[in-house]
Amino acid sequence: MDRKIKRLPDAELEIMLVIWRAGKQVSSSYILDQLRDKRKWALATLMTVLARLVDKGFLRCEKIGRSNSYLAVISETEYKESEGKSTLEKLYGNSIQDMVMSLYNGKAIDKGDLAELRDFLDQMAKEE
Numbered sequence: 001m002d003r004k005i006k007r008l009p010d011a012e013l014e015i016m017l018v019i020w021r022a023g024k025q026v027s028s029s030y031i032l033d034q035l036r037d038k039r040k041w042a043l044a045t046l047m048t049v050l051a052r053l054v055d056k057g058f059l060r061c062e063k064i065g066r067s068n069s070y071l072a073v074i075s076e077t078e079y080k081e082s083e084g085k086s087t088l089e090k091l092y093g094n095s096i097q098d099m100v101m102s103l104y105n106g107k108a109i110d111k112g113d114l115a116e117l118r119d120f121l122d123q124m125a126k127e128e
Helices: 010-022 028-035 044-054 076-092 095-106 111-128
Strands: 060-062 066-071
Touching: 010 028, 010 044, 010 076, 028 044, 028 066, 044 060, 044 066, 044 111, 060 111, 076 095
Parallel strands: none
Antiparallel strands: 060 066
């Protein structure tokens, strides 16, 4: 990942999650429908946020007939990798141990999660 990916505000991230989960080009009405339980947006509001995501390079907009269709330019994986790296650097000084300890002490993860992490790390070590 060579490019710097900007952190998205919550509202923009919710839209990107809808698009990533769709896994294909989607219309603004599709996005509005998927967000209806979370956001009570008018179509004009959604269009403004979609335009910002296009300007930021997260989405590509294609005109199909009389409507727009949106496709992710930055993948969910790319975004998660960038956000994970940034969070690790900013909050934990690049210390995985500090991050895991903080998550465990804050009860965001439990002993089962630690065992799962241990298994994952063991598997990664075997692959190297």
